[in-house]
Each structure stands twice: as structure tokens, then as C-alpha cells.
Amino acid sequence: MTVSRVLRNRGDVSAPTREKVLEAARALGYVPNKIAGALASQRVNLVGVVIPSLSNMVFPEVMTGISAVLDGTGLQPVVGVTNYQPDREESVIYEMLSWRPSGMIIAGLEHTDAARAMLARAGIPIVEIMDIDGDPINHAVGISHRRAGRQMAEAILAAGYRRIAFLGTQMPNDHRAKKRLAGFEEALAKAGQSLVDREYYSGGSALLKGREMTAAVLARSPDVDFLYYSNDMIGAGGLLHCLAAGLDVPGKIGLAGFNGVELLDGLPRKLASMDACRLEIGRRAAQLIADAPAEAQVTELFPTLQAGDTIRG
Numbered sequence: 472m473t474v475s476r477v478l479r480n481r482g483d484v485s486a487p488t489r490e491k492v493l494e495a496a497r498a499l500g501y502v503p504n505k506i507a508g509a510l511a512s513q514r515v516n517l518v519g520v521v522i523p524s525l526s527n528m529v530f531p532e533v534m535t536g537i538s539a540v541l542d543g544t545g546l547q548p549v550v551g552v553t554n555y556q557p558d559r560e561e562s563v564i565y566e567m568l569s570w571r572p573s574g575m576i577i578a579g580l581e582h583t584d585a586a587r588a589m590l591a592r593a594g595i596p597i598v599e600i601m602d603i604d605g606d607p608i609n610h611a612v613g614i615s616h617r618r619a620g621r622q623m624a625e626a627i628l629a630a631g632y633r634r635i636a637f638l639g640t641q642m643p644n645d646h647r648a649k650k651r652l653a654g655f656e657e658a659l660a661k662a663g664q665s666l667v668d669r670e671y672y673s674g675g676s677a678l679l680k681g682r683e684m685t686a687a688v689l690a691r692s693p694d695v696d697f698l699y700y701s702n703d704m705i706g707a708g709g710l711l712h713c714l715a716a717g718l719d720v721p722g723k724i725g726l727a728g729f730n731g732v733e734l735l736d737g738l739p740r741k742l743a744s745m746d747a748c749r750l751e752i753g754r755r756a757a758q759l760i761a762d763a764p765a766e767a768q769v770t771e772l773f774p775t776l777q778a779g780d781t782i783r784g
Contacts (some may be wrong), residue, residue: 490637502565517546522546525735529749532750541760543627557583569646612769613752614773638670642671648702681708681711681712
């Protein structure tokens with residue numbers, strides 16, 4: 472009875488006892504069933520989709536792929552946004568699972584222990600997306616970000632750049648950007664090179680932030696000849712800064728981002744980038760939810776490097 476009162480947030484239960492019950496529930500991955508007794512199937516036709524951001528232009532395209540496949544299946548996606556915060560992700564997963572959805576799609580492979588426990592015991596198809604460098608709970612659809620980082624570094628080095636800096640946002644919790652950076656630095660080290668500077672920002676991505684970060688790096692390290700950004704948005708801001716400063720792009724300085732965002736194609740120069748396969752990732756993930764295969768599947772997609780106009784030919 473005490474456990475029931477705590478989990479339903481009802482009744483007079485002391486704070487220490489309440490905390491003990493909640494901690495035990497988190498450790499066990501227990502999620503209450505909000506539709507208990509309401510449906511014979513104990514499932515609703517919802518698919519929980521957990522993503523870190525809606526302002527990042529990557530995830531609306533992922534959602535487009537998910538919606539395109541689920542349309543006509545009777546399944547309806549519902550979205551939760553985590554703002555790259557692990558505790559927030561855990562809370563969103565808890566609330567979504569309490570409604571007993573028919574499946575869950577979650578961006579990334581890194582979660583709190585409690586979130587992993589909840590997902591592992593949910594008894595529904597779980598698809599982690601965007602990344603395959605890790606240990607999936609069930610299904611996974613994505614790219615190898617380590618490989619993507621290595622490929623970009625190899626292209627930059629092949630073009631003759633040597634004084635390379637990295638600029639990234641959301642770096643404490645953007646695990647995929649950190650994996651790209653790790654792969655990037657691995658390729659540099661293999662060639663006997665290393666980053667000469669780096670600039671991190673814990674907040675979100677924006678053109679203005681990209682300009683500010685680029686200005687800071689170039690003021691600190693004026694001999695940098697290449698700027699590698701964690702995403703296209705800050706990379707586009709960096710490109711605008713370089714052009715406004717009259718720098719020779721890509722002759723004196725090159726730039727590259729990540730994601731292949733088409734919205735930025737109207738810039739004075741096409742930013743070098745890599746297509747993150749986001750539309751296809753959404754489609755493949757939704758198909759796994761619709762098909763509900765018994766065996767766990769890991770689907771790796773392969774991004775294409777787009778040299779654009781900001782890497783020397």
C-alpha cells in the first residue's frame with residue numbers, strides 16, 4: 472500500500488520513505504501503467520519519439536521520415552524534447568512509457584542507468600537512432616560518427632591543411648559530436664598532426680554563436696588554416712565571419728561542418744559538410760517499429776562527404 476501511494480503520488484508518506492520507494496523503482500526500471508484496466512491490449516497506438524532538440528534542423532527531417540512510414544499504419548508519433556539533458560531524457564522516457572506506447576524511438580545510445588532499465592524492460596520495440604557506435608538496448612539505426620570524423624580529417628589533410636582547430640556546441644552532452652571529434656583526432660594523430668586550438672560552447676547552435684566562436688579562435692590563433700565545426704549552423708556563422716573579414720576561403724582558410732543541411736545552400740559559399748542520412752534514419756527506424764522484428768537489428772548508414780566550396784580542390 473505504501474508503494475502504491477508513493478507511485479500514485481497520493482496519501483501521507485514520509486519523505487525518507489517516499490525517496491526509498493522512488494529510488495528502488497528507478498533501479499528496477501519500473502514505470503507505472505496509466506492505462507491499466509482501460510484497454511484489453513494494454514497498449515496504445517502511439518510511438519514515443521525522444522529527441523534532444525527541435526531548434527536543430529536535423530531532427531525535423533528525422534521526424535519527416537518517421538511520419539512518412541507510420542502514416543497509414545495506425546501508429547501515431549508523439550515527441551518529447553530533452554534539450555540534451557540526461558535527467559530530462561529520463562523523465563520524458565518515464566512519462567511516455569507510462570502510457571504504454573507501441574514502440575519508442577530515441578536519439579542516441581547514451582542514457583542514464585534508470586532510463587536504460589526502463590527501456591530494457593518495456594517489452595516493446597526500442598529503436599535508438601543517429602548513432603551505431605555503442606551498445607544498443609534493442610534496435611539501432613544510424614551512422615558511425617567516429618568514422619565520419621576520421622573521413623573528414625583525412626579529406627582536410629589531403630587538401631594540404633595542417634593548422635586545424637575544432638569548434639563545438641552542446642559538447643558536454645552531445646555524444647555524437649564528441650565521437651566525431653574523437654575519430655577526427657585519431658586520423659590527425661595517425662598523420663602526425665594534432666589540433667592547434669579548440670573552442671567549446673555549452674549552449675545551442677546559432678549563426679551568431681558560430682561567428683563569435685570563430686572570431687575568438689582566430690584572435691587567439693591567427694595562423695589557423697582550417698576550422699572544423701560540430702555542426703553546419705555554427706559552421707555557417709563561421710563562414711560569414713571569415714567572408715566579412717576578407718579572408719581567402721578556401722585558399723587561406725578552409726571550413727567544414729556536419730549534417731549537410733540544405734537550408735544553408737544559399738550562403739555565398741557552400742559549406743563543406745557530411746550528410747547525416749537523417750531522413751533515411753527516420754524511415755528505417757519507423758519501419759522497425761511497424762514490423763516489430765523479433766531479433767534485434769543494427770542498421771548502419773554511410774554519410775557522404777560534400778566538399779562544397781570551403782575545402783581546396
